[in-house]
Amino acid sequence: MQLYFAPLACSLATRIALYEAGFDAGFVEVDLKHKRTLAGGDDFFAVNPMGQVPVLRTDSGELVTENSAVLQYVADQAPHAGLAPAAGTMDRVRLQQWLSFIGTELHKGVFTALFDPRSDAAAKSYARSKVDARLTYLDKHLVDREFLMDRFTVADAYLTTVLLWTLATGITLDAFPNLLAYRRRMMDRASVQKAISIERPLYQAEQQRDAAPAAAAAG
Numbered sequence: 001m002q003l004y005f006a007p008l009a010c011s012l013a014t015r016i017a018l019y020e021a022g023f024d025a026g027f028v029e030v031d032l033k034h035k036r037t038l039a040g041g042d043d044f045f046a047v048n049p050m051g052q053v054p055v056l057r058t059d060s061g062e063l064v065t066e067n068s069a070v071l072q073y074v075a076d077q078a079p080h081a082g083l084a085p086a087a088g089t090m091d092r093v094r095l096q097q098w099l100s101f102i103g104t105e106l107h108k109g110v111f112t113a114l115f116d117p118r119s120d121a122a123a124k125s126y127a128r129s130k131v132d133a134r135l136t137y138l139d140k141h142l143v144d145r146e147f148l149m150d151r152f153t154v155a156d157a158y159l160t161t162v163l164l165w166t167l168a169t170g171i172t173l174d175a176f177p178n179l180l181a182y183r184r185r186m187m188d189r190a191s192v193q194k195a196i197s198i199e200r201p202l203y204q205a206e207q208q209r210d211a212a213p214a215a216a217a218a219g
């Protein structure tokens with residue numbers, strides 16, 4: 001398997017899942033700004049016409065896009081890791097419910113507008129107005145719970161990734177003690193630590209690359 005990823009983007013969730021599953025996957029860094037693979041300079045639109053990560057190339061060469069589908073695909077290849085309940089069960093529906101909530105209500109509904117340099121102050125303020133209700137919902141769910149479900153699943157990998165973004169966007173979890181404790185627990189997990197320790201330097205390098213032309217122009 002091969003994961004097309006961008007540093008500390010939502011594709012981090014799939015990297016975490018791949019580590020949890022113990023898969024020896026390949027990783028292809030994508031320059032999302034220029035829609036090219038970083039190493040080869042290949043056109044990323046040829047891989048995903050939406051120009052978005054994650055994309056997973058399966059061992060048989062299929063390309064899978066969309067976080068929810070990619071994460072469930074990885075989980076289904078690794079039944080030993082228990083990253084998703086069995087297909088066709090009510091528990092699997094609950095997992096899909098969480099993946100949809102994280103993907104639509106948090107990732108796209110809140111953080112896309114906060115990160116996108118093209119979204120204006122009004123769009124950012126609208127996105128921020130949605131934060132409290134969503135974090136309150138999660139905080140209540142996590143009372144006396146270690147994970148979103150009975151054990152670590154790909155939904156936790158995705159939520160952990162999104163909660164990492166609260167740090168970059170100045171969203172404090174102080175009013176949400178259960179969620180704060182959950183984020184700390186997840187950050188202590190070996191797969192999460194490994195994923196972040198690999199992607200953080202890549203993220204810093206990306207920031208420097210993006211700043212370089214502006215600095216050159218200013219200088």
Ligand SMILES: N[C@@H](CCC(=O)N[C@@H](CS)C(=O)NCC(=O)O)C(=O)O
Pocket residue numbers: 006009010011032050051052053054065066067068103
């Ligand atoms: N609907 C997609 C959204 C993925 C997405 O938003 N990826 C971001 C990184 S977190 C991206 O590639 N952004 C670049 C772009 O939209 O041009 C999914 O759920 O996988």
